[in-house]
Amino acid sequence: MMKTTFRLSFILGITLLAISTASGSVSIDSYSKQRQQFLDALQALEGNDNKVFIKLKKRLQNYPLYSYLEYQQLRNDFAATSDQQISNFLTTWQKQPVSRQLYRNWLHHLGKNKHWEQFEQFYQPEKSTTLQCYHLRAQLQLTPENKNQTLKKSLPLWLVGHSQPDACEPLFEQLESVGMLSSDHRWERIRRAFKNNKPGLASYIGKKLSKNERIWLAYWKQAHQSPAKALQKSWVKQDSDFVREIIRHGLLRLARSKADLAWDQYQKLSVTHAFSESDHGKIRHDIALHAALDRLPEAQRYLNGVPENAVTHRLRRWRVRTALLNEDWKTALMWLDNLAPAERNSHEWQYWRAVSLEKTGQKKLALTTFAAISEDRNYYSFLAADKLNQPYVMNDAQEAISPAMMTKLEKNPAMIRSHEFFRLGMYTEARREWTLATHKLNTDSLKAAAKLAQQWGWHNRAIATAAQAKYWTDLDMRFPLAHKDLIQLNAKKYTIDPAIIYGVIRQESAFMLDARSSVGALGLMQLMPATARNTARLLKIRYPGKQGLLLPEPNIKIGSAYLKKLLDKYDNSLVLAATAYNAGPHRVDRWRPVDKPISAALWLMRIPFRETHGYVQKILAYATLFDWRSERPFVRLSKRMPDVHPEPKNDKIADSQ
Numbered sequence: 001m002m003k004t005t006f007r008l009s010f011i012l013g014i015t016l017l018a019i020s021t022a023s024g025s026v027s028i029d030s031y032s033k034q035r036q037q038f039l040d041a042l043q044a045l046e047g048n049d050n051k052v053f054i055k056l057k058k059r060l061q062n063y064p065l066y067s068y069l070e071y072q073q074l075r076n077d078f079a080a081t082s083d084q085q086i087s088n089f090l091t092t093w094q095k096q097p098v099s100r101q102l103y104r105n106w107l108h109h110l111g112k113n114k115h116w117e118q119f120e121q122f123y124q125p126e127k128s129t130t131l132q133c134y135h136l137r138a139q140l141q142l143t144p145e146n147k148n149q150t151l152k153k154s155l156p157l158w159l160v161g162h163s164q165p166d167a168c169e170p171l172f173e174q175l176e177s178v179g180m181l182s183s184d185h186r187w188e189r190i191r192r193a194f195k196n197n198k199p200g201l202a203s204y205i206g207k208k209l210s211k212n213e214r215i216w217l218a219y220w221k222q223a224h225q226s227p228a229k230a231l232q233k234s235w236v237k238q239d240s241d242f243v244r245e246i247i248r249h250g251l252l253r254l255a256r257s258k259a260d261l262a263w264d265q266y267q268k269l270s271v272t273h274a275f276s277e278s279d280h281g282k283i284r285h286d287i288a289l290h291a292a293l294d295r296l297p298e299a300q301r302y303l304n305g306v307p308e309n310a311v312t313h314r315l316r317r318w319r320v321r322t323a324l325l326n327e328d329w330k331t332a333l334m335w336l337d338n339l340a341p342a343e344r345n346s347h348e349w350q351y352w353r354a355v356s357l358e359k360t361g362q363k364k365l366a367l368t369t370f371a372a373i374s375e376d377r378n379y380y381s382f383l384a385a386d387k388l389n390q391p392y393v394m395n396d397a398q399e400a401i402s403p404a405m406m407t408k409l410e411k412n413p414a415m416i417r418s419h420e421f422f423r424l425g426m427y428t429e430a431r432r433e434w435t436l437a438t439h440k441l442n443t444d445s446l447k448a449a450a451k452l453a454q455q456w457g458w459h460n461r462a463i464a465t466a467a468q469a470k471y472w473t474d475l476d477m478r479f480p481l482a483h484k485d486l487i488q489l490n491a492k493k494y495t496i497d498p499a500i501i502y503g504v505i506r507q508e509s510a511f512m513l514d515a516r517s518s519v520g521a522l523g524l525m526q527l528m529p530a531t532a533r534n535t536a537r538l539l540k541i542r543y544p545g546k547q548g549l550l551l552p553e554p555n556i557k558i559g560s561a562y563l564k565k566l567l568d569k570y571d572n573s574l575v576l577a578a579t580a581y582n583a584g585p586h587r588v589d590r591w592r593p594v595d596k597p598i599s600a601a602l603w604l605m606r607i608p609f610r611e612t613h614g615y616v617q618k619i620l621a622y623a624t625l626f627d628w629r630s631e632r633p634f635v636r637l638s639k640r641m642p643d644v645h646p647e648p649k650n651d652k653i654a655d656s657q
Helices: 005-021 032-046 050-059 066-076 083-092 097-112 116-122 129-142 144-158 166-177 183-195 199-208 211-225 241-257 259-272 277-293 299-304 313-325 329-336 347-359 363-373 379-388 403-411 413-423 427-438 443-456 459-468 484-493 498-508 529-539 552-569 574-583 585-591 600-606 610-629 649-656
Strands: none
Touching: 032 050, 032 066, 050 066, 066 083, 066 097, 083 097, 083 116, 097 116, 097 129, 097 427, 116 129, 129 144, 129 166, 144 166, 144 183, 183 199, 183 211, 199 211, 211 241, 241 259, 241 277, 259 277, 259 299, 277 299, 277 313, 299 313, 313 329, 313 347, 313 600, 329 347, 347 363, 347 379, 363 379, 379 610, 403 413, 403 443, 413 427, 413 443, 427 443, 427 459, 443 459, 484 498, 484 552, 498 552, 498 574, 498 610, 529 552, 552 574, 574 585, 574 600, 574 610, 600 610
16 A cells, blocks of 8 residues: 555645645646646555556656656555666656655665665665664675674664664664673763653663662662752762762753752852862853743852853853843843854844843933844834834835746756646645755746745745745745635634734744644644644534644634634733743743733743744734735734733632642
């Protein structure tokens, strides 16, 4: 059975959407008949109807995606496929991404089935750990006289802080059996496992240690998992390189949750233990940083006390943020001067310099700085313009694209294949071909490619390619009013500003229909399946399943409903709702001020996750840009950012219940 079975129904369902989304391309109907035959051929192959498949395939020899049919036919039955068939395919289609796909699939098949001679005939050096392990296993089988040399090559694959693929296990077993894994090797991997927060792996590796060494491994594991308790144990009194390493690890782990306690422990242990200068710097750095992240009263003192040779860019930023959050404007100005020049001159830190100057009575210089920032088009530029009560500067300009260049691109075989895959809703394959078509283009050609994608209605590729070309001024391309009817319908239904929905989509997926995050979020508004299911249940609407969340209509409907739920929870504060959308409501509740309101711009500086911090700022700026693109009166950024208040007492009681 084809491995694409689960995708084909989705492809068939989304093809009409892709066709309706595309617009105005000269080749829009060039392959309409063959396109349907291509889908019919894939369906026949999936249903094991080889007679129909071969008949349709023969008709499609001149279709741009013919190579993909051959690929699927071979991949569908590797057991009956010869080396010669694979070699012929790789030679015939060597300039297409599908060749690379078949090559890797074939190698995995050969390795899994231990066809070592065939594997070595095809294998070229690979980044894939699985394929590297298959290669070394093949060498062990085919050249046993070089066994030790081969096993030495495998040692770096074993010496990592995470588990490796199952394909590597036979290799590692041989490393073990010939005695190549020394105690030092085991401790080095254990060290890397703890650093990578893999205590289970550390315990597994430690099974082969001596009895006495396993005792020390248990101490290290306790220092990792329960550092406050571990640092009170009697073994901590010993002072050796190894003990200090475990103590340092425990202190760094403790700093993550209880920086003040870590500081107290460090003060005691630094008297009795001969920590190196590097150890002192690293411990002080992490305690100070986590104290700042947790907004501890002692944070500024800890930050000030970090040795200069241990100071990182991140710590410099948190020195500024802590001073700002403490409303210590003079100290903020001092630490702003301590930032690296490139960072110091960014709009972010120039804005906070202007605020600090204003707060310290240097109003003329503050106004000059605000004015300089306001000439651009971003979150801080809009805030600066609000300070000056000036209109926003959009800097919208579309460059003329050469028709000849557009025509040349349209005739590029990889671009033709990319367009066909896009129209079929086969977006992964379309992106592979797009990458091939654009990877060697100069800046002007990239701009033309971005324009071509825009004409197709492939907004995600238009946005990404424009960014690749550093083509920032075409706002029609970079902020498309796609899915307008759906967004307006749901904005009206859930009483949300449509610009906010647009802003979330632009930041979450950049209009990538099949967007999938590493944690499982799906579609335009990057919905987690569990969140989408719960939202659908609460609203008594149908949950479409994971594949359904990749379709615009259910994704925007459920995403808008969830966004409305968050806006209601946080009294219509977009700052808090957007933060919760990205980081989770539980974190927003933890980060809210305790005793008094704080300006939203300053509160965002308090967020410990740099990704979330930037995420919310972009949604705020994008909402303004989509207001402007919609040619409607836009809401000034500062109006979208009321002060952030402490969590209401009744909400705390409800949460505790």
